[in-house]
Amino acid sequence: MSEKIDSRRRGFMSMAALGLxxxxxxxxxSAEAQTxxxxxxxxxxxxxxxxxxxxxxxxxxxxxxxxxAEAGPADGPPVILLHGWPYDxxxxxxxxxxxxxxxxxVIVPYLRGYGSTRFLSADTMRNGQPAALATDIVALMDAxxxxxxxxxxxxxGARTADIVSVLWPERVKxxxxxxxxxxxxQEAGKxxxxxxxxxxxxxxxxxxxxxxxxxxxxxxxxxxxLIWRLAxxxxxxxxxxxxxxxxxxxxxxxxxxxxxxYRWRQGLVAGEAKYDALEQRLAQAPTIxxxxxxxxxxxxxxxxxxASAYASKFTGKYEHRNITGGIGHNLPQEAPQAFxxxxxxxxxx
Numbered sequence: 001m002s003e004k005i006d007s008r009r010r011g012f013m014s015m016a017a018l019g020l021x022x023x024x025x026x027x028x029x030s031a032e033a034q035t036x037x038x039x040x041x042x043x044x045x046x047x048x049x050x051x052x053x054x055x056x057x058x059x060x061x062x063x064x065x066x067x068x069a070e071a072g073p074a075d076g077p078p079v080i081l082l083h084g085w086p087y088d089x090x091x092x093x094x095x096x097x098x099x100x101x102x103x104x105x106v107i108v109p110y111l112r113g114y115g116s117t118r119f120l121s122a123d124t125m126r127n128g129q130p131a132a133l134a135t136d137i138v139a140l141m142d143a144x145x146x147x148x149x150x151x152x153x154x155x156x157g158a159r160t161a162d163i164v165s166v167l168w169p170e171r172v173k174x175x176x177x178x179x180x181x182x183x184x185x186q187e188a189g190k191x192x193x194x195x196x197x198x199x200x201x202x203x204x205x206x207x208x209x210x211x212x213x214x215x216x217x218x219x220x221x222x223x224x225x226l227i228w229r230l231a232x233x234x235x236x237x238x239x240x241x242x243x244x245x246x247x248x249x250x251x252x253x254x255x256x257x258x259x260x261x262y263r264w265r266q267g268l269v270a271g272e273a274k275y276d277a278l279e280q281r282l283a284q285a286p287t288i289x290x291x292x293x294x295x296x297x298x299x300x301x302x303x304x305x306x307a308s309a310y311a312s313k314f315t316g317k318y319e320h321r322n323i324t325g326g327i328g329h330n331l332p333q334e335a336p337q338a339f340x341x342x343x344x345x346x347x348x349x
Contacts, residue, residue: 039344042344047333053069054069055071059144060143061136065117066136066140072099073105076105079151081095082154086258088249090241090248095332095339098337099343107140110251111136111157113254128256129272148172149171149173153178155179161176169290175288177292177295178294179304180311180313185282190266197303221246231328231329234326288314291318292318293346297327297331298322298324
């Protein structure tokens with residue numbers, strides 16, 4: 001009897017040991033899986049927590065003396081954040097420290113016609129065509145000795161980042177683009193849209209007239225504030241937030257660059273011949289092969305295509321994110337945590 005009991009006890013103990021071993025292996029496997037799946041998480045931040053950049057710099061790059069903010073370690077992986085119209089680098093004032101804290105070298109340049117960015121020559125055409133802006137960013141990367149960077153932006157900035165990703169994909173590690181694929185052409189710009197869509201572009205038609213140019217020159221502060229309200233109808237920004245960015249519109253080239261950009265899109269004015277070959281490539285609506293996350297706010301009042309219209313344009317690893325909570329056109333300033341998280345995540349796609 002005792003031998004049978006011992007045999008049963010030994011069998012039970014063996015099974016228990018196997019079960020314990022299996023459970024331990026399962027725990028180890030689970031821990032390993034969790035480690036594999038874990039990703040850096042950007043901590044919560046209240047929009048507007050930051051009101052300034054630690055460092056503002058200038059550097060000669062291509063045709064420009066570029067003003068830019070910089071944050072994070074100089075040897076960190078570079079990310080270049082690109083603003084739109086009529087905004088400025090303060091769209092990223094909360095995003096930059098979030099990325100710097102994760103070890104990124106964050107560069108936030110004023111585009112041509114904004115802030116402290118100036119043309120090196122008075123004779124250079126004040127050209128706002130998309131290929132010119134994209135060339136500026138490549139020149140900036142060269143000046144900063146950045147071979148490859150993550151590009152992230154919205155509005156004009158997203159379009160610029162898209163174009164660099166097509167024309168110089170070797171310079172782009174990954175891409176975050178609000179409102180997705182924004183590459184167009186003069187021929188496409190000449191095509192009429194349904195009336196409701198045309199209404200959204202009212203300012204483009206205003207800028208097509210000399211009255212519009214004069215009106216923007218005279219009322220640019222109030223004009224841009226109206227655009228902010230229309231583009232982000234649920235964003236309750238205060239005067240201090242707006243005025244901080246509106247100062248960048250006092251650039252002496254701002255009106256010329258803005259008006260030329262919108263007139264060029266409609267084929268009303270010429271660009272520069274040196275960009276013709278680039279624009280011809282872009283007119284073919286080429287696909288973007290770098291890894292990409294596109295984003296859209298749920299309350300974007302500016303003209304923008306649905307995500308379904310451009311998903312096929314991204315042929316690398318790709319993800320689209322809808323950001324809820326009344327987020328408008330200026331997504332990085334309205335939802336800095338979500339934008340910074342996308343930058344972190346796109347490098348892991």
